[in-house]
Amino acid sequence: MNIGTIGSVRLGIGKSLRNWRLLLLYYVFNLITAITLTLPIVPVSERDFSRSVAGQRIMSGVSYAWYGEFVRVNHSLFDSILPQILFVSAVYVILEVFWGGGFYSAFTRSGRQDVGEFLTSAWRNFLPQLTVSTVDAVVLCLICLVSIRLLDFQIGPSSLGWHGNL
Amino acid sequence: MKPIGALLILITAPFFSSCQFEKITLRMNPAVSWFVGIADEVSSSFLGCPTSVDSEVDFAVDSIGYYRTTDLGTGITNYVTEVAVSRKGVEQAAVLRLTPDNGRTIDTTWNGKVTHARFEFESEAPPVSAEIDPRGGSHSDINLFNNSLEVSSSSDPVLKWTQSILSLYQLALATAGGIL
Numbered sequence: 601m602n603i604g605t606i607g608s609v610r611l612g613i614g615k616s617l618r619n620w621r622l623l624l625l626y627y628v629f630n631l632i633t634a635i636t637l638t639l640p641i642v643p644v645s646e647r648d649f650s651r652s653v654a655g656q657r658i659m660s661g662v663s664y665a666w667y668g669e670f671v672r673v674n675h676s677l678f679d680s681i682l683p684q685i686l687f688v689s690a691v692y693v694i695l696e697v698f699w700g701g702g703f704y705s706a707f708t709r710s711g712r713q714d715v716g717e718f719l720t721s722a723w724r725n726f727l728p729q730l731t732v733s734t735v736d737a738v739v740l741c742l743i744c745l746v747s748i749r750l751l752d753f754q755i756g757p758s759s760l761g762w763h764g765n766l
Numbered sequence: 767m768k769p770i771g772a773l774l775i776l777i778t779a780p781f782f783s784s785c786q787f788e789k790i791t792l793r794m795n796p797a798v799s800w801f802v803g804i805a806d807e808v809s810s811s812f813l814g815c816p817t818s819v820d821s822e823v824d825f826a827v828d829s830i831g832y833y834r835t836t837d838l839g840t841g842i843t844n845y846v847t848e849v850a851v852s853r854k855g856v857e858q859a860a861v862l863r864l865t866p867d868n869g870r871t872i873d874t875t876w877n878g879k880v881t882h883a884r885f886e887f888e889s890e891a892p893p894v895s896a897e898i899d900p901r902g903g904s905h906s907d908i909n910l911f912n913n914s915l916e917v918s919s920s921s922d923p924v925l926k927w928t929q930s931i932l933s934l935y936q937l938a939l940a941t942a943g944g945i946l
Contacts, residue, residue: 626943630936630939630940630943631936633935633939634932634935634936634939635932637935638928638931638932638935641928641931642924642928645924645927645928645931646924647911648911648927649911649923649924649927650919650920650921650923650924651915651916651918651919651920652911652912652913652914652915652916652923653895653897653913653914653916654910654911654913654914654923655916655920655922655923655924655927656916656923658923658926658927658930659922659923659926662926662927662930666927667934669910669911670911672797673908673909673910673911692939692942693942696942696943733945736945737945740945
């Protein structure tokens, strides 16, 4: 049955609304992970912005230049919390893949799922979901590498040593 | 045909890239060494002369304090502000700016010959902040966050900054989640 683009969008929105608890779970999971990653940065943010004129400047708008400056000045902090970032990211990715299997099941069946069914289908779909995600990630990495390489050809390869540590 | 076209572009791109600028790579977070490298590259390639770019510097406003004085004869109240500044790294002069709470600014120049110095400013209003090198004249300053100090601290910028970092992480995670 061909339901068309509008029909597909309507169907997707309808299924998402019916499974609002899954969307809430996804949002809360995302928020908790982001908070875990942000917490180590709070003390240095307080040092850098609470009494600095820079603090007043970012109140009118945060630009990406500030992120660059912040990372550059606090590079030792980012170096020290890198294992923590990697660990949290790895846990996030594994749980994301696990729940992806449950999401797939919830969105493809007509009736509603309880928590037990959701977890069972998530476990059942874990390996196929992991395979699909791995292929996805590899393809995306390849596309990124080719894009960076093409950009490198446009701007020039980084053949000199004097900016090697940037 | 599109994949073949993309492959052709990929293979032939190196032959079309400009030899003139092939050693120059754009950087999102350039450090001093990057600028020195660019300056050396450009000067040696095009100008044929060496550059004399010095190494890094870190200006800082260490403390700011003030007291009030009242002339008993005229009854005029003034504020005397003491600002302590320091410099790490190469000797360099810089402008020190005091901003009182009346919208005006008072500038003075620090020659930067010593590593620590104290300055006194007199103003009609209490000070709000002191900032060294406010125009960003020293491109080799390695830390711009300690270039200024406000008299009172505020948690609003910290909250805004933390919230922006949180949003950035959320965006990155949502993107990763979308891919996975």
